[in-house]
Amino acid sequence: MIKKAFSKEHFVKLVLISFALSSLLFLFLIFVFILAEGLPLFHKIGLKNIIFGFKWAPTKGSFGIFPMIVSSFLVTIGALIIGAPLGLSCAIYLSEYSGKRLKLFLKPALELLAGIPSVVYGFLGVIYIVPLVRIYFGGPGFSLLATSVILGVMILPTVISISFDALMSVPKTYREGSFAMGATKWQTIYKVIIPSARSGILASFILGMGRAIGETMAVIMVAGNALRIPTSILDPLRTLTSNIALELAYATGDHRLGLFSTGVVLLVIIMTLNYIANFAIKRRVLK
Amino acid sequence: MPKLMGTVLLLLMVLPLSFGACSPNGIQSKKHTVTVAGSTSVMPFTEKLAEHFMVDHPDFVVEVQGGGSTAGIQACLNNTVNIGMSSRQLKGEEKILNQIILCYDGISFVVNPKNPISALSLKDVRDIFSGKIKNWSELGWIDRRIDAVTREEGSGTRGSFEELVMKGEEIDDGIMVQDSNGSVKEVVATDPYAIGYVSLGLVDAKVKAVTIDGIGPSIDTIKLGEYKIVRPFLYVTHGELDDSGKEFVYFALSEAGQNVLKKEGLIGAYD
Amino acid sequence: MRVNPRFIDKFVKIGLNCQAFFTVGILVAIVAIIFFKGSPYLNMEFIFSSPEDMGRHGGIFSTIIGTIFLVLLSIFVATPLGVGTAIFLTEYTKESWFTKTIRFGVESLAGIPSILYGLFGFIFFVIKLGMGWSLMAGVLTITIMILPTIIRTSEEAIKSVPRNLRIVSYSLSATKWETVTKVVLPSAGPGILTGIMLSVGRAVGETAAVIFTMGSSLRLPTSLMDSGRTMAVHFYILAREGISMEKAYATALVLVLSILCINIIAYYIMNRVTSKYS
Numbered sequence: 001m002i003k004k005a006f007s008k009e010h011f012v013k014l015v016l017i018s019f020a021l022s023s024l025l026f027l028f029l030i031f032v033f034i035l036a037e038g039l040p041l042f043h044k045i046g047l048k049n050i051i052f053g054f055k056w057a058p059t060k061g062s063f064g065i066f067p068m069i070v071s072s073f074l075v076t077i078g079a080l081i082i083g084a085p086l087g088l089s090c091a092i093y094l095s096e097y098s099g100k101r102l103k104l105f106l107k108p109a110l111e112l113l114a115g116i117p118s119v120v121y122g123f124l125g126v127i128y129i130v131p132l133v134r135i136y137f138g139g140p141g142f143s144l145l146a147t148s149v150i151l152g153v154m155i156l157p158t159v160i161s162i163s164f165d166a167l168m169s170v171p172k173t174y175r176e177g178s179f180a181m182g183a184t185k186w187q188t189i190y191k192v193i194i195p196s197a198r199s200g201i202l203a204s205f206i207l208g209m210g211r212a213i214g215e216t217m218a219v220i221m222v223a224g225n226a227l228r229i230p231t232s233i234l235d236p237l238r239t240l241t242s243n244i245a246l247e248l249a250y251a252t253g254d255h256r257l258g259l260f261s262t263g264v265v266l267l268v269i270i271m272t273l274n275y276i277a278n279f280a281i282k283r284r285v286l287k
Numbered sequence: 288m289p290k291l292m293g294t295v296l297l298l299l300m301v302l303p304l305s306f307g308a309c310s311p312n313g314i315q316s317k318k319h320t321v322t323v324a325g326s327t328s329v330m331p332f333t334e335k336l337a338e339h340f341m342v343d344h345p346d347f348v349v350e351v352q353g354g355g356s357t358a359g360i361q362a363c364l365n366n367t368v369n370i371g372m373s374s375r376q377l378k379g380e381e382k383i384l385n386q387i388i389l390c391y392d393g394i395s396f397v398v399n400p401k402n403p404i405s406a407l408s409l410k411d412v413r414d415i416f417s418g419k420i421k422n423w424s425e426l427g428w429i430d431r432r433i434d435a436v437t438r439e440e441g442s443g444t445r446g447s448f449e450e451l452v453m454k455g456e457e458i459d460d461g462i463m464v465q466d467s468n469g470s471v472k473e474v475v476a477t478d479p480y481a482i483g484y485v486s487l488g489l490v491d492a493k494v495k496a497v498t499i500d501g502i503g504p505s506i507d508t509i510k511l512g513e514y515k516i517v518r519p520f521l522y523v524t525h526g527e528l529d530d531s532g533k534e535f536v537y538f539a540l541s542e543a544g545q546n547v548l549k550k551e552g553l554i555g556a557y558d
Numbered sequence: 559m560r561v562n563p564r565f566i567d568k569f570v571k572i573g574l575n576c577q578a579f580f581t582v583g584i585l586v587a588i589v590a591i592i593f594f595k596g597s598p599y600l601n602m603e604f605i606f607s608s609p610e611d612m613g614r615h616g617g618i619f620s621t622i623i624g625t626i627f628l629v630l631l632s633i634f635v636a637t638p639l640g641v642g643t644a645i646f647l648t649e650y651t652k653e654s655w656f657t658k659t660i661r662f663g664v665e666s667l668a669g670i671p672s673i674l675y676g677l678f679g680f681i682f683f684v685i686k687l688g689m690g691w692s693l694m695a696g697v698l699t700i701t702i703m704i705l706p707t708i709i710r711t712s713e714e715a716i717k718s719v720p721r722n723l724r725i726v727s728y729s730l731s732a733t734k735w736e737t738v739t740k741v742v743l744p745s746a747g748p749g750i751l752t753g754i755m756l757s758v759g760r761a762v763g764e765t766a767a768v769i770f771t772m773g774s775s776l777r778l779p780t781s782l783m784d785s786g787r788t789m790a791v792h793f794y795i796l797a798r799e800g801i802s803m804e805k806a807y808a809t810a811l812v813l814v815l816s817i818l819c820i821n822i823i824a825y826y827i828m829n830r831v832t833s834k835y836s
Contacts, residue, residue, distance in 0.1 A: 012735045013650055019642030020660065023709060026639070026702050027663035030670075030678045037681070055460075059440065089577040097574065108825055113585050115817040117763030117790050120810050123797040124588060131477065140434035140478060142463055153584060160581075184567040207669070214671030216766045217794060225464040236463045241673045245766060246466050248677055249358035250441030256681070263674050274669050322690060322785070324773075331612050334776065338610070350775035350785045352691055353795075367690045469799025476800065493800075 078148025087159030122218030139234030142224030166200020325359015325372030356443025418459030596811030640708030691773025715749025
């Protein structure tokens, strides 16, 4: 009897080990593959030429992705400018000024919005935002401005949700103590609550940035995809992600490797953002 | 309750298996599949051909993807698909592929219907896309920047455009890029100040085709050789096609197939 | 000049109120637009007939099936792998280089843009492994995409099962596996299922990773090597090419309703158990 139980346990453990190994295999497959395909070009052409090169014409030998790095950062900052203050304000309103019922209704609503596919946001952006920009501001409408607006809206659920959690986790006693000393609500928020939720709020911004910089489909639809560094917010631009999507289907040889190199750059940026965000969250927990 | 949870988890893991199990049996052996991929210009017409073809051949399935001419050519070279679609001539190493001329198509330059300009010269077009002419006022309209749209680098339409119109001059890198004929047409249809180039077969009331050096693009002017910005739609194959693929290509080149294409605004392969 | 803090307080309250309203307004507008512009064209015929004439006519049946196949098969592969890995990490091993490596992989892959999955899937599965644009290439790619989420949420769920439950189980002389299946998993079940539902939602809306691996054929996929469209891919193509605004809105509506259903199911599961076990 005991022997039977023993081997069954053993069998199960083996199965689970194999599952874990397979997962590891899958997880690292994509990692290793992107690095393996992406790094060689850095050796061949030179890190500086790729990251700081101004011209992307891979069929003619130039792999400069600097305009696209700049564009990716610009849309991310634009998204933050629109999404962060608005999102934080909403989070503050929800945690400090609203009742239980609203809070209960909030979480599912935010999750639904976070779940709407990015192509839908892109579509609505093309139909409503792009013409608005073109008519009231000028330019073709497909622009840094339009992209920032769309991305700003897309990161709202992330920013609101995580900031809300951060604000709610500030102990009640902080608030009560502050009121006891005669502070008004806003003074309390401004001087006590926000500072103590600071790392969580920062984390929400950083994760929002991560989402914005990684967005592809919506950006392709509204950004115009021109290869030049935009000189105004009304100019069209192309991000790192859009470039991969536009050229992936037909790139061969070094061109294809160039796309992987772009992928490596993206990986580095996003992993850095993730680690910073996690670090910020861990600090809050330790506090 | 725990039992329910366990059952649900189990179901979730087993249910999809039943889908997987019932799909490949039987159906596959009776089905002939032809995979086609490539030019977004050729794609809607191949789809139309496929629809007609599959009505007469119910055990055939024709799968059509887009991706652009170069993508289709690459896919063909890699044996990822049976047939590649191209809207430009093959270049260099691509020439090892078999090419079959499906039909001919004109590239027409389109502007928004609200745009009063109806005539341009070839040089105008070249200058617009190379960035030399940036404002509509230089062409006789209002003082407003020209929102030019081009296709992505791997596009056959762009390739043909560069060969027939740009003739060596580079397309300005500040010009917007869209990755299919349909999306270029959409941009031009919604932006009054836009100009782009699309497949002639795609022109409809949403956009206005301009005349180039006095000649407007139409089936007649192309047949007469007056409108010269014309390119072939090609089906390319890597080596010999399998029987299913051959069936489809025979249909495409047959009178029935060619009529389908001509009805859509293309010029037949034999004209 | 010193401004009365009470005045600032009122001002801020109104300001925040407005911003909250504005945000809610945007979000409501998005759903409302899709609903009102899409529902006139959403009918039985739309759901049960396949696209014709590039999507100008007909419905989205083949894309619905494509979506269901892709998502269910991906879940089928990713769930045992992910949950099994989570069980292994929490119940069967101590902290070691192995567990740390897996966690590193899971953390790093979180937040990787979906286009990179598309890039990888296209070059590796479609071309190098010769699968072509196929359901199989799509399933494998989406599996890798959702695996980190499933591992992470499963681990969290399993970890949050109180130690006492396990101790009691062992003291009743249950084996490790019996404990896992009869005590830990049922208790962590809702958390795990929520993670799965989250992944389902993500896979349903995914476009970049799918269009380059599963492809965009309009035909109904009937085998693993067939290409096909998911609703999200179909919507993207309809929208981008201006093929049919009406069908685009209707497809968007179906997409949003699907996500809504998935979220409702996830919520239901989550709440049923929190109430039972709290």
